[in-house]
Amino acid sequence: MSVTAINRTLTAVLLAVLVAAPWVLPMFEAEFWLAITAEMLIWGLFAASANLLFGHVGLLSFGQALYFGFGMYGVAIGVDRFGLGFWPALGLGIAAAVAMAAVAGVFAVRLTWHYFAIITVVFSLIFYFLALRLKPLTGGDDGLSFAPPPVARFGDVTLSLGDETVQYLVILAFAVAAFAFQARLYASPLGRAFAAVRESERKAALLGIDVLKVRWIAFVIAGGLAGLAGALFAFYGRYASATYMYYVVSGEAVIWTIVGGTGTLLGPGIGAALLTLVREELSTVWEHYLLVVGAVVILTVVFAPRGIAGAWNAALARLPGVRS
Amino acid sequence: MSVVPVLELIDVSRRFGGLRAVDGVTLSLGRGISAIIGPNGAGKTTLFNLISGLLPPSAGRIQLHGQDITHLKAHARARLGMARTLQIKSVFPALSVYENVWIAARQRYRPLDPFGLWRRDRATAAEAEAALEEVGLTGCADMAAGSLSYGDVARLEIAMALAQRPSLLLLDEPVCGMSPAETEQAVALIRRIGERTDVVIIEHDMEVVFGLAERIVVLAQGRVLADGPPAAIAADPAVQEAYLGQGEDEEEAVHG
């Protein structure tokens, strides 16, 4: 057995469990976990966008909330102001995020390290404050609520997000598609170019890789992933709010990624799921659970900088009979 | 019949603040193996940085095969057939040796293809394997590049440069830090490469330089001090004064 084979098997099992969840959870009278799992998937997707930049291209973005916010507002404004249906509103949200990332990326990718982190925060703050100010359009602090349109109609049957199972399955389908897309991306020649730029931009340039272009492509794709997460979250919460564009939200994506395992495919999802779980479970017991989250974050970066997934892979590789 | 030189520098300068690191260098390079030598601080690596596009020149023009590349960035020059190794050996440490060479080889064919699977690209795989074979690293293909010994990293860098199929190969101190046995292998390798590709090396080891180069350019204080075949350079009193004496001191300092 190899580590890859074991992880593939586990991923398949996880997928089966996720698909079966709407029918399995009621057996244990734990239906409310369905909504929480849906939320985990969305935050996992959001964390994946930070991971694409940091784990795969080596750019630490503290501004992914901007694209999440654009995805959210694209949906909310699309539905509330333009009366769009589910699919056009979703498309509008993702398109808005991608367009914003395409423009911001032109400037941001010229900077690296600290400067990149700072400029991504600055961009997101500008639009955060703009969103607060443009109250008639965005609802500012209070946000913008809307009634979600039906997902699809087949004759008399209407698939509506009001049905928990439908909502969960829609979100799951998008999350699975997005993670499959990433897996494919990282296994492509472009994925190797990402890795080359992450490892050494100077060497990459000497080999003929257009570093700025590669970074820009990654930035736009990451913006699209964050936008998708934001759009789904808007449908899930039936509203959009400027508070989700603040830099603290961006920081959470980075934290989930690092706790889960940077540069791995499912690490960000694992990190997001774990911390959502901590929030849901611990917060009922202890109001100040964020103290634990903060401690976990520091302990992870100090003692397991490769995160849960990284530690898992290392542990697997040490087992007898397992190839790395 | 005039032959277009492989690489032509026309009055190229580079200043850092008040320091003229490269000062009005005019030079045609190419055809076989040439070497650039000079005392420390003569501007050799700066000159390589100007040629490969890691630094923009303060003045002057650079041409590759007659095409002006002065304003092209490093990656664009690489695509025109220029490959370069770095003095401080540089590879992608977290990637496998094979991946390192594969990435180098893939840059000539749809490098940013997001749809293919890199593991299934047989044409590039064959090129990468051939380059590893040539430098003798086939056995280390699956190791992480960061775990290689210093000499092997240097060989990997050369393999990556070869995988680029360059028309001009710039090697910055290729045998620096190698054991005598490794140096001998590397010299044989460079000589082999020189039979099919134009090579320019910067090197401190005079035995290597005089054993390999058909032409030697001596830099001192950012200027070309002498330029000619090895015998003429060895006999040039100005070179001996400016460089060779000091070079031997350095050798002693290193070995002593």
Added chain:
Amino acid sequence: MLANLATLALNGLAWGLIVALIALGLSIIFGLLDVINVAHGDLFMVGGVLAWTAVETTGSFAAALVVVPLLGMALGLATERFAIRPILRNPALTIVSTFGLSLILQEAVRATFGPAPRRLMAPLPGTLPVFGTNYEIYRLAAAVAAALALAAFFLFQQRTRFGTWMRAVRHDRETALTLGIPVARVQLLTFALGAALALLGGVIAAPITTVDFRAGVEILPACFMAVVIGGLGNLPGTAAAAVLLAVTEGVVSGLSDPTAARITSLCLMSAVLLLRPQGLFAGAAR
């Protein structure tokens, strides 16, 4: 209207000097350790909370002014030792660990001090007539105190051996090491000093703002702007930028509103980041 604007400018000056103090800490930590301390705003916030607590228990603002920065120093030492030093080689990870610290500080304050903002009475009550309006004495005193602290810091850096070491480490770590300067210790104490400056800023600011566990998140962007616009590693520039930004924001928010002022300075900051070539662009830095 004019008097109103003068008041706003004066408010901006006082606030700017306090921000300068905090931004200075951020800047030396960045300059000497390559660490972007995301928890720096929260250190400021903790300073305010501790000041409030000290005044509640001892009744003396002066005590807070002395004791709280010392506590900040201790907090800084512990943080550097346990959350920064082990990962100093990886700047990206240090950003994340300071983010963790930020969560801890905010939540610890929320748990002990409570979520509701509180007010601290000005230790120097009363007003002075300035430009035809009555201006609070404490605001002027706060401006003077912050300016004095800034001056003391610059003197410390110019006149003491440790200050010289700090400048050497900021300039070139490798060379400093070969000169026999204890770089690791200088970095440790720099982090502690930076934290102490943030807490001191928190104490000085406490009576003119509300003491609230969210105060750090609000002030951090302003500090970053000062550091970036003033020039990374340029300490006088940072201080000047902090004052300039605060005065501009004060006046612009008087003419329009605070959010517009914030957006204006953020746009200014992006322009500086992108257009100032000195060390800001990746390629030019080498």
